[in-house]
Amino acid sequence: MILLYVFGAVALINCCYYFIFIQFSFLKPTERVSAEKPPVSLIVCAKNEAENLENHIPFWLNQNYPAFELILINDASTDETLEVMEGFAKNDPRIQIVNVKNNEAFWGNKKYALTLGIKRAKNRRMVFTDADCYPASQNWLEAMSSHFTEEKQLILGYGAYEKQPGFLNKLVRFETLLTAIQYFSYAQIGIPYMGVGRNLAYTSALFYEKNGFIKHIKIASGDDDLFVNEAATEKNTAICITPESFTYSLPKKDMKKWFSQKKRHYTTAKLYKPLHRILLGIYYIANLLFWLLSVIILFTQFWKYGLAIITLRFIIQYIVIGKAAKKLREADLIFLIPFYELFLVLSQLSIFISRSDEKNSQWK
Template sequence: MLLLYVFGIFTFINCVYLLIFSKFSFLKPSGEITSEKFPVSVIVCAKNESENLKHNLPFLLSQKHPEFEIILINDASSDDTLEVMESFAETDERIQIVNVVNNEAFWGSKKYALTLGIKKAKNKRLLFTDADCKPASDYWLSRMAAKFTTNKQLVLGYGGYEKHSGLLNYLIRFETLLTAVQYFSYAKIGIPYMGVGRNLAYNSDLYYANNGFISHIKVASGDDDLFVNEVATASNTAICFNEEAFTYSIPKKTWKSWRLQKKRHISTSKLYKTSHKVLLSLFYLSNLLFWGLGIASLFIVDWKLPLILIGIRFLVYMIVMGKAASKLKESNLIPFLPALELFLIFVQMSIFISNSASKPTHWK
């Protein structure tokens, strides 16, 4: 019976997390764009991204916002990224270019490149995305900028991935969905802990008041999540999940490249605030033990009680995560949610183990 009690405890903990996530799943997005049109600086840091820039810059330039500039940062590219930037700048005065040359102190540091781009921006409100990202609509910029107020200096957006066939694509999109559900939900209950650089906005005053990225400048990644983890509060953070405000990126095509990307992301999470690490770790542990203890209980204990607990948890899980998947336009993941959850748990475990042996040192 001890096994059943322990299983029941972790099932309850897992369901509590799901109830927290329901704060986002059942939240309705605002359908209005504020009448106050803030001028915005869109900042894109690119390293060897010439083809993506050719494809995506026209979508940034077509944004239906009255006043904005685009800061293009060439982070010491070895291809023709700078030439592509210059060709666009020749035809549109809204484009400003920052050409970063590697130096010994900040070799290969995206944060150093971003710092130079932020200093170049003439507008107080900054909106960040990546060179391989495409806005979901011409109102992306306005939807994100509308969330700025006198108190709200930081806006968390959703950065999804393009839909393709295959298990890897489904897993990438599921992991992105789960991450978004967490950071939106925690922000909603007053515990903002991260954001994604594919779709993130903040006020330059917030950046300079916290000395930018200086506290983690030597860490290869984390220009988005570590910065948000350090400066976000319940009062200064807003969320934007209107479908017109989404961005979509090109997903990794190989397991190896995706694992390397996840290794970078997971390595930065170790630098989160202790309370956030406990919150995230307990969720992962409750997921892991739900599956492990649940399967064991079915065979060791009378199967009826474990099956009832499993059924309750899966009902709550499918309702909450299914609603979130629909909200974030990932409805085709819904039939596969339990299988993707289990697979992701073991993939993350393998990455945790791998990270203990070696860590990535550059963002590209």
């Protein structure tokens, strides 16, 4: 009987988190907050991204926005990245190039390169994306920047991955969806804790107020989530979730590469604020325990009660996650949500067990 009570308590904790996620799942997207269109700086840092830049620079330049500059940062690339940038810059005065050479103190450090790009920005409001990302529409820049106000200085967007055949693609997109649900939901209840560099915006005033990336300059990852974790507050943060504001990029096609990427990203979580680490930790532990206890409880005399708890938890999950998936244009993931969740929980456990404390200050 004690096992049943424990299982019920774990499921209840799961459901409590889903009630937090409702804050985002049932939120109606705000098309525009401000009709004003002040100048913005679109900043992209690239390292050995010649092909992606060739494909994506036209998307960025074709945004329906009256006044913006495109700052392209070449972070000591060894391919034709700089040449591609210069080729586009010859024909468009909106492009500013920051050519970063390796610095002995900041060798291969994206945050150092980004800092130089931010210092070049002429405009107070800045929008960031990655070289391998392209906007969902020509109104992306307008949609993101419209959420800036005198109070809102940090805007969280959705950086999606392209839909492609295969299980790994769906797993990557489900993990991205679940992460977005969490950081959007926490932002809605006044506890913003992270964002993604694929689609992020903040003001130069906020950047300089927090002394940029100085507190974690030696950490390879975290130019997005660690900065947001430090700088975001209930009052200064907004979210942008209209479909035209999304960005898309190609996901990893190799399980080992994706695993390595996630392993690197998880190293930044230990630097989050204590409250954020506790909330994320409890969520993961509750998910892990739910799956472990589900198997055990079904082989006991209380299996009928256990099955009822499992069914109720899955119904709530389908409603909350399913609603968010439709909002973020990931509806094809809904049918197998529990399966993706189980695989993701096991993957995260494997990453946690195998991750190394090896220090790495290079992002590529």
